[in-house]
Each structure stands twice: as structure tokens, then as C-alpha cells.
Amino acid sequence: MLGMHLLLGEGGIVHFGYAVYTGAGAFVAIHALRAIEPGAAWPVSLVPLFSGLVVAVLAWPLGWLSTRGTPLTGAMMTFGMGELLWAFAPAFPGFFGGEGGVGANRVTGLAPWGVTLGPQVELYGVVAIYAFVATWVVWALARTPWGYTLRAVRDNPRRADFLGCNPHAVRWRAFVGASLLAGVSGGLAALHFERVTTDSLGTPRSAAFLLFAVLGGSRTIAGPVWAAVLMVLAFVVLSAWTPAWLLYVGLLFVATVLYAPGGIDAWVAQCSKVAGLPGAVPWLLACAAGALLCAMGFVAMVEMAYHLQSVALYGPVVQVMGMALDVRDADCWVGAVWVGAVGAGTLALCARRGGAR
Structure with a gap:
């Protein structure tokens, strides 16, 4: 890196x-x-x-x-x-x-x-x-x-x-x-x-180097450190946790290119600057909470969608973030959508408040 x-x-x-x-x-x-x-x-x-x-x-x-x-x-x-x-x-x-x-x-x-x-x-x-x-x-x-x-x-x-x-x-x-x-x-x-x-x-390995270099950030020396950490987490931890790990990596790459072109390093540096402003810490905590809820709802829906392909082999219940979710139960799908919607609404409010500041 x-x-x-x-x-x-x-x-x-x-x-x-x-x-x-x-x-x-x-x-x-x-x-x-x-x-x-x-x-x-x-x-x-x-x-x-x-x-x-x-x-x-x-x-x-x-x-x-x-x-x-x-x-x-x-x-x-x-x-x-x-x-x-x-x-x-x-x-x-x-x-x-x-x-x-x-x-x-x-x-x-x-x-x-x-x-x-x-x-x-x-x-x-x-x-x-x-x-x-x-x-x-x-x-x-x-x-x-x-x-x-x-x-x-x-x-x-x-x-x-x-x-x-x-x-x-x-x-x-x-x-x-x-x-x-x-x-x-x-x-x-x-x-x-x-x-x-x-x-x-192989080309997949070359693409991984370039992808994680963009994710970590390439303009400061801390960028390669972030990139190496993300690469290890993706290939060692995330790949062992879920078969949908490539989807998560791809979506993170798209989100980084759209909303944080400088990579994780530039985003962390910007958050550090914002945290020094008066009253910014509660706003950052609200943004983090909204992002967490949005990610939880989205991950639950993705994991249940992936598990639908193997219901006959492993049964209808899938473990997601310590919760047992039944892919045949409509309440689990409604709950995942509701959690994601609450997170997305919180992020929208935070973005509106941030723009007003």
C-alpha cells in the first residue's frame, strides 16, 4: 500500500x-x-x-x-x-x-x-x-x-x-x-x-490494491495504513463472516468515491476539524447513530436475501449481528426496513442541520 x-x-x-x-x-x-x-x-x-x-x-x-x-x-x-x-x-x-x-x-x-x-x-x-x-x-x-x-x-x-x-x-x-x-x-x-x-x-489482486488505496486515501502517509487495515478486515474478517462481503466492499467504494473522494483518511481529518467547532460533537454523534442504524437495516436485508438461496440446506433462520432472523417471517423484513429507514431519516436530518450551519 x-x-x-x-x-x-x-x-x-x-x-x-x-x-x-x-x-x-x-x-x-x-x-x-x-x-x-x-x-x-x-x-x-x-x-x-x-x-x-x-x-x-x-x-x-x-x-x-x-x-x-x-x-x-x-x-x-x-x-x-x-x-x-x-x-x-x-x-x-x-x-x-x-x-x-x-x-x-x-x-x-x-x-x-x-x-x-x-x-x-x-x-x-x-x-x-x-x-x-x-x-x-x-x-x-x-x-x-x-x-x-x-x-x-x-x-x-x-x-x-x-x-x-x-x-x-x-x-x-x-x-x-x-x-x-x-x-x-x-x-x-x-x-x-x-x-x-x-x-x-492476477488482475483481481491488482484491482484490490487499487480499490483499497482509494478507500484508505492516497494523499497522506496515514492513507496506506487505513488501506491496509481495511484490506485485512475485508479479506480475513468480513469474508469469513458473510458470503456477501464483496457487495459490502463495492458499496463502500462507491460511497467513498461519491461522498469522500479523499478516502477514509481525508474523511477522518475533516471530522476531526468539525469536532472542534462549538456544538459539533452532538451533531457528529447523531450522524454516527444514523449511519449505524442505516447500516444495520441494510445488512439485515442483504443477509436475509442471501440466505433465501440456501433455506433448504440450512433452514430459514440466519444469524445476523447476534440476532436470529427468520427469512420467512415478514416481521423480520419489515423490522429491517424500518431500522434502515430510521437511520436514513436521521442522516437526512443531520445533513439538513449541517447545511444550515
């Missing part, structure tokens, strides 16, 4: 094939793990850094092609390259492993300070260190002359070119830097799962 922030937020570069670089980093890392023999003098914790450097080298010529033309041309180039690699990956089972992928054991090589990465807590510590260092590096880069030049190219490339900087070269460096971060994240994923498949290179 930090790489997407560097591309989309700082450089205004839309990348439709970001999963190609995270997936390539994962495959490089998994093969590096297989090459490290037990007891070898190579710490496994440096494998993600190695995968990031390899991916940066691979992205050097691809980035030159992807950043030459207009942003739209570059976006289509990244999409085409992503589709090309994803299509060719099954044809090389020696490297990509075919349908089963490639597996390895992360408990190998040198164990500095007794850290073998066997326990999950040790792996989480390594991931946290990499995340902290990468976040600091991206934050510091944004405050260098090159970072200001990148934003100038994003906002007005013609004027930046007139002032003497080369927009292509600036975007090219940003592309390579983002690919390095993608390779590091792919290497960390390989250490965590100890298996990599061609699904990590």
Missing part, C-alpha cells in the same frame, strides 16, 4: 498491474528460501529485502515503458503487462509451480539472536520492522526536493517540464521505488504463507 501511495498519491500514477510486482517479489522470495540450506550463513529476515531489489531491477525497463506517455497510456501499459505475465505464468511450471504453486520452509538459514521466524510472533515482529522502516522512508522521501518535484509533475507536468525537470524521469524513479516496496511486501507474504501461487499475480 505504501507503493500505491507513492504512485497514486504522490505521483498521480494509476497502476493497474501492481500485483505483478508483489507476486514477483513473492516468487523470488520463495525460491530464495528454497535455495537457502539449513545452517547457511544467510538470515531469512533479509529475504524480503533481496526480493525487493530483484523486483526493482525487473521494473527498471518496464517502468521506463509504462511512464513514457500520458497517465492513461501508462495505466493501460501496466494493465497489459499484468495480464501478459498472468497469462504466461502457467506455461512455466518450473518457476511458478503450476496450479499448486511453490512452497518452502522459512525456518532455515542463520538465526541471529535466536530469531528463527518459526513462531508467528517473531514473524510479526519482522513484518512490523519492515513496515515501520518503509513508512518512514516514504514519509521522508515526500519531504525531499524529489518528492516536491514528483507532486509538481502530478499537478502540472507541462509547467514542471517548462521549469527544467523531466516528468518521465521523475515518474520512472517513482515507479521503480514503488516496485521495490511491492517486492518487499511480496517477500513478507511469502515468509508468512510459505507458499506462493499464480493467483498472487
Whole structure:
């Protein structure tokens, strides 16, 4: 997500094939793990850094092609390259492993300070260190002359070119830097799962990176943090809770684009500013209550609608937010509609009061 922030937020570069670089980093890392023999003098914790450097080298010529033309041309180039690699990956089972992928054991090589990465807590510590260092590096880069030049190219490339900087070269460096971060994240994923498949290179994964980057916000360093949290909640928590999780993610994306184009980060910052105004806290609480009621009613209706398809298998009762709802009972549907309507009415009143303020 930090790489997407560097591309989309700082450089205004839309990348439709970001999963190609995270997936390539994962495959490089998994093969590096297989090459490290037990007891070898190579710490496994440096494998993600190695995968990031390899991916940066691979992205050097691809980035030159992807950043030459207009942003739209570059976006289509990244999409085409992503589709090309994803299509060719099954044809090389020696490297990509075919349908089963490639597996390895992360408990190998040198164990500095007794850290073998066997326990999950040790792996989480390594991931946290990499995340902290990468976040600091991206934050510091944004405050260098090159970072200001990148934003100038994003906002007005013609004027930046007139002032003497080369927009292509600036975007090219940003592309390579983002690919390095993608390779590091792919290497960390390989250490965590100890298996990599061609699904990590696919277009759905690239679309997920772009979608959650927009949801989290791409103009500040807090945006990638929000994006990563939302992505984990969606793919790990929400997907295990309901089969309709993609519908909720899609609706959240549409609502963000319509009502909070700056993402969750910009929305939270705006709420923080509003909370400092006199009498704004009760208004914000009323808005939160209305949004909660509206979401509860909508979720109840969606879950009951989805459960109608499997009544014969699981029975008519579905558990939603700790409540047992009978999809054949009209009162449950009326209650869900009533709760959602109350929430929507509360939000409408809050919007009217907010406009009057």
C-alpha cells in the first residue's frame, strides 16, 4: 500500500498491474528460501529485502515503458503487462509451480539472536520492522526536493517540464521505488504463507490494491495504513463472516468515491476539524447513530436475501449481528426496513442541520 501511495498519491500514477510486482517479489522470495540450506550463513529476515531489489531491477525497463506517455497510456501499459505475465505464468511450471504453486520452509538459514521466524510472533515482529522502516522512508522521501518535484509533475507536468525537470524521469524513479516496496511486501507474504501461487499475480489482486488505496486515501502517509487495515478486515474478517462481503466492499467504494473522494483518511481529518467547532460533537454523534442504524437495516436485508438461496440446506433462520432472523417471517423484513429507514431519516436530518450551519 505504501507503493500505491507513492504512485497514486504522490505521483498521480494509476497502476493497474501492481500485483505483478508483489507476486514477483513473492516468487523470488520463495525460491530464495528454497535455495537457502539449513545452517547457511544467510538470515531469512533479509529475504524480503533481496526480493525487493530483484523486483526493482525487473521494473527498471518496464517502468521506463509504462511512464513514457500520458497517465492513461501508462495505466493501460501496466494493465497489459499484468495480464501478459498472468497469462504466461502457467506455461512455466518450473518457476511458478503450476496450479499448486511453490512452497518452502522459512525456518532455515542463520538465526541471529535466536530469531528463527518459526513462531508467528517473531514473524510479526519482522513484518512490523519492515513496515515501520518503509513508512518512514516514504514519509521522508515526500519531504525531499524529489518528492516536491514528483507532486509538481502530478499537478502540472507541462509547467514542471517548462521549469527544467523531466516528468518521465521523475515518474520512472517513482515507479521503480514503488516496485521495490511491492517486492518487499511480496517477500513478507511469502515468509508468512510459505507458499506462493499464480493467483498472487492476477488482475483481481491488482484491482484490490487499487480499490483499497482509494478507500484508505492516497494523499497522506496515514492513507496506506487505513488501506491496509481495511484490506485485512475485508479479506480475513468480513469474508469469513458473510458470503456477501464483496457487495459490502463495492458499496463502500462507491460511497467513498461519491461522498469522500479523499478516502477514509481525508474523511477522518475533516471530522476531526468539525469536532472542534462549538456544538459539533452532538451533531457528529447523531450522524454516527444514523449511519449505524442505516447500516444495520441494510445488512439485515442483504443477509436475509442471501440466505433465501440456501433455506433448504440450512433452514430459514440466519444469524445476523447476534440476532436470529427468520427469512420467512415478514416481521423480520419489515423490522429491517424500518431500522434502515430510521437511520436514513436521521442522516437526512443531520445533513439538513449541517447545511444550515
